[in-house]
Amino acid sequence: MDIGRLPNPTTDFPAWYGEVVKQAGMAEHSLARGTMVAKPHGYGIWEFVQRALDDRFKLTGHENVYFPLYFPEKLLAKEAEHVEGFAPELAVITHGGGAKLEEPLVVRPTSEAIIWSTYANWIQSYRDLPLLYNQWGNVVRWELRTRLFLRTSEFLWQEGHTAHASADEAHEEALRMLEVYREVAEDVLAIPVLPGRKSDAEKFAGAVTTFTIEGLMRDGKALQCGTSHFLGQNFARAYDVTFLNQSGELELVWGTSWGASWRLVGGIVMTHGDERGLRLPPRVAPVQVVIVPIYRTEDQRIEVLAVAGKLRDALVDDGIRVRVDDRDQYRPGYKFSEWELKGVPIRIEVGPKDVAADQVVTVDRLTGEKRQRSTAQAATSMPAALDEVQAGLHRSALAFREANTHTASSYADLRDGITDQAGLWVGPWCGDPGCEERVTADTKATIRVLPLVPEGPGAPCLVCGGAGTELATWARAY
RNA sequence: CGGGGCGUAGCGCAGCUUGGUUAGCGCGCCUGCUUUGGGAGCAGGAGGCCGGCGGUUCGAAUCCGCCCGCCCCGACCA
Known part of the structure; x- marks a missing residue:
């Protein structure tokens, strides 16, 4: 991989962002306009974001389902605001199996239409409510101007779709999930966010109220990091989703939907990155600690790698994601720079002098400060050191937001x-x-x-x- | 969709104005030796339908026409 110097994030933020994402091995553009390939480092971060969200969805009583990628175009048209909102960015399938389709299909830009038209069959009574479902998947929006992770024509996300017997309950649900997003952003991604409401002009097409969490990126621009919508009875009305209440009266169902995408990965880059590249919060770092061996002779190599291996095993036992970079074709200085570019929170250097003194050198990505510790202490102090990096990243991002x-x-x-x-x-x-x-x-x-x-x-x-x-x-x- | 720019090795570029025999440079890649505590050095090597199609010409990366694709700037969006 070609790792060069990065553009200056202060003077040329967009170029810096693009280079970090590419050089750190997170993603690259693919052949069709606006599409991207997520590479291991970027997809790995996304997996931790997914896990953090999914765990909390389960804890708040939700189950995962999966609805299809495409559905009849006419379905979308049933909710007037909704169809109008998404019309400009729709991908429409007109041919299949070598023949023109009688009914065009749309590739989902979001799934309210197919989900609510299905919910109509699943809901008859108040006993069927609430319905608390989420799905992980991809959606397609035909974007003109794209940026890796932040805006691509196809992107990965989750969309929750819930149905309730009362407005209050649906409203509470929308706020509950907003709080889940806030917590994940702050505690897991270390991104300080402002929770709140959107204006009518900015709200989701078809929602009564849209809630959002907004982060502030290092270039002073805001990033919407998750949205949760109170849908009122708009989709129930459009797709005829009714239930019999306890008094035997027919009522329209109340709904919510909420979504967060891999745009959050871009948010991590733009919130925490610096002139050396990415800085990853330990809770989403695919590699939390990297051990770089330093040696001159073959004897030293064997000796140093033995110590590195033991240290790795001790850290793995503590549940830490650790890697020994034993690649022989790169020298230590090169590895330091590469792992800093990739944002690994803590690096441990082990060389012949360290082995002789039964110590190692640790460097955290937050301060860059080098410290010598005994080998035993290095092993036991890592969980706390990672927590410090996690907290420090949040602290500095919060200070930045306050200053701006x-x-x-x-x-x-x-x-x-x-x-x-x-x-x-x-x-x-x-x-x-x-x-x-x-x-x-x-x-x-x-x-x-x-x-x-x-x-x-x-x-x-x-x-x-x-x-x-x-x-x-x-x-x-x- | 309107305005500007660009397509030459995996990446970044030169060559084109003024056509000429073997298309070049940096990085990366491969092999070997020396190196290894902040992005190693030397030597050797592999790698090209010069975006596509057509035209002009004895001869086209180079000139002409058409097409395709990409990037940047103006109206929508997680």
């Missing part, structure tokens, strides 16, 4: 501020879509998040001066 969150006190403030200083800008908004549009037209920034509980900020709208009803957070976004 600004309060706008006038419209000029907001408009010029977002242009001059990327980041999150907070200010009162009256709720009028016209005012929202004006800001977007002037600055390319959008409302990323509104408070979970609407609460008057007690100050006039920054745009029109009318009564402010919301404290909106604005930013340019991915």
Whole structure:
């Protein structure tokens, strides 16, 4: 693999991002426009994200199911807002088995249509509710401009689809899953996020309310890291999903849906990366500790690898994902750089001098500081050292977000501020879509998040001066 | 879809203006020796339908036409 120097993340963030993803062996573009190949290092990180999410889905009472990749196009059209929202990015199958299809099929851009039309058959009574299902899969949205992990025409994600007997219960479910996303982002990915609501302009096509968690990337742009929707009875109405309540009355079912994608992998890169490459939170690092042996002679090689092997075994017993890099064709300095590029949280160096002194050198990816420890202590101190890296990454990301969150006190403030200083800008908004549009037209920034509980900020709208009803957070976004 | 740029070895590029016999450079790759505590050195070697099709010409990577693909910038999105 060709590992060269990286572009400067401060002056050329998009180029830096692309090079990190490629050089770290995470992903690359594939032949059809907008598609990507996920490579072992990138897919490996995604597997830990998946596991963290899936474990929590199970703990909150959900089961996994799988619905098909394509379904009749006319199904999509039953929910007006929904079809309108997705029409521009649909992939449509017109031919199959060498013949033109009588009914075109769509490749799912999301699965509400096929799932709700199926739920109609599964739900008759309040006793069938709630239905708490999730599926892991891929979806296709015909994107024009793509970026590895962040926006590709096909991407991997999970989508939860639940059905409930009451509005309150569905609403609670949507918030519960938002909290799951928040917890995974913060505790597992070490990405500080703002939970909240989307404005009507930004919400999911077909939802009553869309909830979101938003992260702030190192270049000052926001990234939506997960969304959860309260669907009201919109899809139940469109797909005729009714149930008999305890009083024997026919009612429409209440629904939610929620999704998070491998975009989160891109979020990890853009939140924690630095000029040397990726910095991985230990909880999603495919390799948490790498041991690099250093030797000159064959005798030293044997001796050093023996110590490295014993250390590896001790760490494996502690449940740590560890690898000994015993490749003979690369020298130590090369390996240091490569593992730093790949973001491995902790490196242990073992050389002849260390073996003689019964010690090793440890270096963490957070501070780059080299420390000597006894071999025994190195083994026992690793779980705590990994926790320190995990916490340190979150701490520094949070400090970055705080330093880049600004309060706008006038419209000029907001408009010029977002242009001059990327980041999150907070200010009162009256709720009028016209005012929202004006800001977007002037600055390319959008409302990323509104408070979970609407609460008057007690100050006039920054745009029109009318009564402010919301404290909106604005930013340019991915 | 509108504007700009580019297709030559796995990757990054030169050569094209002014056509000429064997198409070159860096990185990577293979072999050997020396090396190995922050991206090793030397020597030898493999690897090309010059994006495709057609035209001009004794002769095309080079000139002309058409086509295909990719990248960047403007309206949508996890």
